[in-house]
Amino acid sequence: MNTPELLAPAGNMEKLKIAVHYGADAVYLGGRSFGLRNLSDNFDIEEMPAALDYCHSHGVKAYLTVNSYLHNDALPRLEEFLRQTAPFPFDAYIVADPGVMAMVRTISPQRELHLSTQANTINWQSARFWASQGVRRINLAREMSLDAINETIAHVPEMEFEAFVHGALCISYSGRCLISSAMAGRDANQGECAHPCRWSYHLVEETRPGEYFPVVEDENGTFIFNSRDLCLLEHLPALVQSGVAALKIEGRMKGINYVASVLRVYRQALDEYRANPSDWHCRPEWLEELAKLSHRGYTTGFLFGAPRNVGQEYHAAYIRSHEFVGLVETARADGEVVIGVRNRIRSGDELEFIGPGMRAGWFTVKGMRVLTPEGDSVEADTANPNQRILLAPPFAVEPFDLVRRAKGETP
Numbered sequence: 001m002n003t004p005e006l007l008a009p010a011g012n013m014e015k016l017k018i019a020v021h022y023g024a025d026a027v028y029l030g031g032r033s034f035g036l037r038n039l040s041d042n043f044d045i046e047e048m049p050a051a052l053d054y055c056h057s058h059g060v061k062a063y064l065t066v067n068s069y070l071h072n073d074a075l076p077r078l079e080e081f082l083r084q085t086a087p088f089p090f091d092a093y094i095v096a097d098p099g100v101m102a103m104v105r106t107i108s109p110q111r112e113l114h115l116s117t118q119a120n121t122i123n124w125q126s127a128r129f130w131a132s133q134g135v136r137r138i139n140l141a142r143e144m145s146l147d148a149i150n151e152t153i154a155h156v157p158e159m160e161f162e163a164f165v166h167g168a169l170c171i172s173y174s175g176r177c178l179i180s181s182a183m184a185g186r187d188a189n190q191g192e193c194a195h196p197c198r199w200s201y202h203l204v205e206e207t208r209p210g211e212y213f214p215v216v217e218d219e220n221g222t223f224i225f226n227s228r229d230l231c232l233l234e235h236l237p238a239l240v241q242s243g244v245a246a247l248k249i250e251g252r253m254k255g256i257n258y259v260a261s262v263l264r265v266y267r268q269a270l271d272e273y274r275a276n277p278s279d280w281h282c283r284p285e286w287l288e289e290l291a292k293l294s295h296r297g298y299t300t301g302f303l304f305g306a307p308r309n310v311g312q313e314y315h316a317a318y319i320r321s322h323e324f325v326g327l328v329e330t331a332r333a334d335g336e337v338v339i340g341v342r343n344r345i346r347s348g349d350e351l352e353f354i355g356p357g358m359r360a361g362w363f364t365v366k367g368m369r370v371l372t373p374e375g376d377s378v379e380a381d382t383a384n385p386n387q388r389i390l391l392a393p394p395f396a397v398e399p400f401d402l403v404r405r406a407k408g409e410t411p
């Protein structure tokens, strides 16, 4: 069976290592400019060789996103950026703007080109056009149904196609939206979207400034533009059978807990399908794991037709049952583990440790030792973000395991 590549976001070096550890076949990353998601931390030119070495030494491909739409004044900076990255062995560049594509062709003629979802490919004629331009892979627009995906792949068999399986959805054609530009001065097509579609909205009558009428009454306000997040886990078999070359997870701006949790679910689901397609079923623990992440309710998006109002979440911007509190840095032979604290941890907390392959263990904190900058450790009841602590969970733990806590379990 031709199993699609699992393609994960790598917003910075830490997220890249997490993506590799939790089973990505390929990652996509951006420079500080020209890749949408300018506000995620991204990579300096100097950091890229180490990132590529890390990926390739683990058998993982790395794609560079250069998918902004650019104005004339940005072209000289783009040329410099492309010349600087030309020697790096990226497995492909992800582009959207035909002008950027032409510049890559001139500066790095051998570079494989993948077409970004920003180019909004929704039919096979477009796919055929891009094939004639030498594009190797197209990330299909999220606004396509499964039937449309199948039809497009059947018409352009020489092209590789990629489909999003998980992550945020726009209320416009992916990123083609002026709300952020108008309301926050941050242009979505330059990678700077402030996500104002997720904000709470009320109705104001022109002559009554300050009087905000809820459109739908609810104590949280009204989230009329708030799309649910995409989750196609239950439909992996249909996507694999469609012949897509890659399944893409959205979220370069999301944290490492998101990258780890989503990947470990989709990795196991895909591996189980490859091993035994006729017996595959969507395990409840996979859906439970995805429900623990901060999300806005899940939808299958356009996979089975226009989502209409079931694709909207009207009641809250985010749903979050668990919070990420730390990352295991080192597992010592004596059973103690060093944890980098990201959110306050206190004695009495019930912590869950998670790792690849849906590995998990629970443990109640009965005290901890905080590491000092001098390398000593002191007993403590509480640890704060950016501290490093020693704990001794009664089960095996590995570096890159994540530590989380159900919300509301802090004593």
Ligand code: SF4
Binding pocket: 169, 170, 171, 172, 174, 175, 176, 177, 178, 179, 180, 188, 193, 194, 195, 196, 197, 198
């Ligand atoms: S404001 Fe919302 S719909 Fe518009 S580009 Fe940003 S995420 Fe997409």
